[in-house]
Each structure stands twice: as structure tokens, then as C-alpha cells.
Amino acid sequence: MTHFYYEICDKDGKKTGEKVEIATTRLETMLGDTAVAINPKDARYNHLHGMYVWHPIREVPIPIIQDEILVDMNFGTGVVKVTPGHDPNDYEVYKRHPEIGLISILTPDGAIAPGYGQFSGMMRFDARVEMVKWMKERGLYKEEKDHEMRLGITQRGHDIVEQVITPQWFVNTTDMAARAIKAVDDGELKIVPDEFVVDWKKWHENIRPWCISRQLMWGHRIPAYRVQIDGKWAEGNGEWVAAASQEEAIAK
Helix, strand or coil, rough: CCCEEEEEECCCCCCCEEEEEEECCCCCHHHHHEEEEEECCCHHHHCCCCEEEEEEECCCEEEEEEEECCCCCCCCCEEECCCCCHHHHHHHHHHHCCHHCCCEEEECCHHHHHHHHHHHCCEEHHHHHHHHHHHHHHCCCEEEECCCCCCCEEECCCCEEECCCCCEECCCCCHHHHHHHHHHHCCCCCCCCCCCCCCCHHHHHCCCCCEECCCCCCCCCCCCCCCCCCEEEEEEECCCEEEHHHHHHHHH
């Protein structure tokens, strides 16, 4: 766990001289931070409501937001970095606070994308090491501590899974879930043993859209074609055409 500092500033980037301590297991993702979150009930940080922190690499102010769901004020420093482009919990924060935006800092092969100074082009873990050195030189580094955590590992390559934002195809499962619950309630479908009826309903009452475009080498192709007009990709609602064949897509 790496601990570093963000400097407090106003919306114009004028620094106040105060710092807040941030802890993260993935230091390189701070390149994509779009906010810092505090708990609105945490009296320690009442004076920071409406303030910003200075992002030292992108050289822009990013807002300090209040989010009671994300931030446990009794854990750590009570100040949490928010990286919507590379963390599922932070993405949920973005959905609650869309004004913060999201940034993707990685290329498909796991390198730092262009636009991040000397770190661009480095592989993610190399960038992590170099960022520690960079922060030490600028007085923004505090310490590192051992921290037990869970890591997602790929089944075949045994590499560490990186959360990224990519376009996907989803099926709306709301109606299907409602029918599944009704089938059990009406006796049309019987769950054996009976005690699993509770689980059945819990699963279907908290349903989410089903992602059908998982990036698997052996996955099924989505029957859709991306539209290109005069050598340029179409945008908006006309970007994709669902069809059983390329000929049918062109005809549409």
C-alpha cells in the first residue's frame, strides 16, 4: 500500500498549503483520478467541502466530492482517490457524480497511454515504480506498508486483471427476471429444495443487464456490423447495424 499526498487548492489551482493523505495499492492509477472523496459526515474535512486537490502530473485541479457510500470515515485517512476508468467501485461513484468524468490511462497492452509525460509508454507496473521515485523528489510520497488483499488473476495467462472501460453489448434482463420470479410464485416453476426460493428471488430482484460481449477467444460473435461512411466510422445511433450477414447489414 503506497501512501502519498495531494495538495489542497481552489478551483483555479491556487494551493492553500494543506495536504491530504491518500493510500492506494495501484499508484499508477492516480494518473486517472478525477476526484477525491470524503464522507459528508466526517467533521475532520468539513472545511474541504467545495475545494479541490492539485493533480501534480496532469497539472489540473480535481474536485473533492462527498460520498457516504464509498468512504468509510473510520478506515484509513477517510480520504479516497476516485478513478472511475479503472475501478468498479469508483465507476459507481462516477454514476452518482457524473460531473467528475472518467479517464482511461492504459493502452490495450497495459502501457500508460499518451498524455502523461515521462510515464507514457511505460508498462503499468514499471510506471508504478517510477512514480514512487517521482513523488519522493517532490515531497508527495509518504510511505509504503504491507497490505493483504485479493487480486483477480486471469485463468490462462495468470496475469493480474486490470479494470478498464470498453464498449460492450448488454441484454436488458429486467422483464426476464420478473417472469422468473412470477413463475415460482405461481407454482409454474418449483425450486428444490424450498429454502433456495429466497436465493432465487434475491438474485432476480437485484438483477443487472447481462453482458453478452465478453472478450473471450472462443466467444460468440455479436451479429452486428459497424458502419463506415466514406472511410469514417459513423457515430450515434447509426454506428451499428444488427444483421445476420454483411449483405443484410448493407441492405439496411
